[in-house]
Amino acid sequence: MWRCPSGLLLLLLLAGQGALGARRGRWRRELAPGLHLRGIRDAGGRYCQEQDMCCRGRADDCALPYLGATCYCDLFCNRTVSDCCPDFWDFCLGVPPPFPPIQGCEHGGRIYPVFGTYWDNCNRCTCQEKGQWECDQEPCLVDLDMINAINQGNYGWQAGNHSAFWGMTLDEGIRYRLGTIRPSSSVMNMNEIYTVLNPGEVLPAAFEASEKWPNLIHEPLDQGNCAGSWAFSTAAVASDRVSIHSLGHMTPVLSPQNLLSCDTHHQQGCRGGRLDGAWWFLRRRGVVSDHCYPFSGRERDEAGPAPPCMMHSRAMGRGKRQATARCPNSHVHANDIYQVTPAYRLGSNEQEIMKELMENGPVQALMEVHEDFFLYQGGIYSHTPVSLSRPEQYRRHGTHSVKITGWGEERLPDGRTLKYWTAANSWGPSWGERGHFRIVRGANECDIESFVLGVWGRVGMEDMGHH
Incomplete structure (x- = not known):
């Protein structure tokens, strides 16, 4: 009965000490906008799972590149600002993500909302509701x-x-x-x-x-x-x-x-x-x-x-x-x-x-x-x-x-x-x-x-x- 809380206490203490001894560069992470604010753009992606990473406590090197940003697979990612990788909750915690993935399409490291468009030479590409692009098929004057x-x-x-x-x-x-x-x-x-x-x-x-x-x-x-x-x-x-x-x-x-x-x-x-x-x-x-x-x-x-x-x-x-x-x-x-x-x-x-x-x-x-x-x-x-x-x-x-x-x-x-x-x-x-x-x-x-x-x-x- 009594052991469980002490284990938890120890875990919290360790996490706290880790935070105290952290490199100064760490504050950057706390100031970064949460990935969920910009939207987990790749809800089905394998990140933590791919690298088989689930770090207990706070570990800044437990991180992966993610569509032009960085995402983390340590327990701390879920505390202050959510900068967790898309599959962190599912793979590391075994729970569904706390927010629905934002709908949209990815192109060139940017996420576009549904019905957002970009031009590919003379053809307009439009983001469809299922998250895939649909492009016009006009022959262009400049054809590579x-x-x-x-x-x-x-x-x-x-x-x-x-x-x-x-x-x-x-x-x-x-x-x-x-x-x-x-x-x-x-x-x-x-x-x-x-x-x-x-x-x-x-x-x-x-x-x-x-x-x-x-x-x-x-x-x-x-x-x-x-x-x-x-x-x-x-x-x-x-x-x-x-x-x-x-x-x-x-x-x-x-x-x-x-x-x-x-x-x-x-x-x-x-x-x-x-x-x-x-x-x-x-x-x-x-x-x-x-x-x-x-x-x-x-x-x-x-x-x-x-x-x-x-x-x-x-x-x-x-x-x-x-x-x-x-x-x-x-x-x-x-x-x-x-x-x-x-x-x-x-x-x-x-x-x-x-x-x-x-x-x-x-x-x-x-x-x-x-x-x-x-x-x-x-x-x-x-x-x-x-x-x-x-x-x-x-x-x-x-x-x-x-x-x-x-x-x-x-x-x-x-x-x-x-x-x-x-x-x-x-x-x-x-x-x-x-x-x-x-x-x-x-x-x-x-x-x-x-x-x-x-x-x-x-x-x-x-x-x-x-x-």
Whole structure:
């Protein structure tokens, strides 16, 4: 009868002495929030049991790492602050835990409540009531498996993660990063202007517009999440051609925003547009420089109307036009209107495109963009078959337009010679090869040679005067 309490007393004394002689670091433990306040997040876990640890009294080394914290298997864990391991009560004391385990899901060392979410690239994962994650299954624009498959596959180009695309779905990439509507059959059947090569004329193996016309070929802009490649590629080609045809007297970067906001006839701004309409507008109305009318950028899914047109022009005789408003930004005053002659279509023979490019400057080309083009980082692009083994929704494409600036050829390690075009995209300078890409030439890769346009800058003698 009498022995039992003394045993208990002894146990309490020992526990007390242990506490007195404890290292100073021990107070930390008493100040730590109880694990049960944050919730035992792993109610079924084996901790004390796994290590076969049940320490009598207080033993600070009777501890285990637990989801970014520490839990204990000594009797003291149950006294002051509960920092016991999840299976302490069950395994060491043989009693059910004094509180119900908190419901939730664990990810990356954090506990999320039921219906809590986190993003895995472009997919949202949601914590279900039974404590498991359920994630969307959308194909993402940046697909790491596809990047690896391309880089291991010897396709002649390298793939990588363009950070601006991370977190977007493939569907969003096609919807918001392209934006040229495939021309109607009547436009696709536009008469081609045949450029005739003289007998015996041989074009060089390589050519780059920026080498022939230094300082007149402009760097790529970034259309952001605006499906406006119809306006960006048109402004890009017109900028170079006005500069070349004025012999460098005018070197404007023309304003895509001017087209996006003001060319509204059958056009949809950042939701897509047509090349023939863009060239009609540049000829009949003209646009100002990008400095005068900068890109306002539209985020995807942004509700509300597109920004209104801030720049109109009126005729001033001899087909020339002048602006009827100041520049939409306060620090630029040069609101000259630039125009072009009617656009003309080239034959799809690579020699004719090359001759036109070499004589008159960069040209505009339509292209089909496939899921793997977004991943392009360098090399000579051609559409790869890597997504053929995957479900249908991983294979998507849409129509885009770009500026072809030159050509060349490259010997591959296996001895083949690959001919390519160089072209400027409108996804900013950090995509691809400094905003440019190379693509297989002479095989109508991704329809790049099927619809190619040129245009003349509208330049009068008075424009050639010294500014």
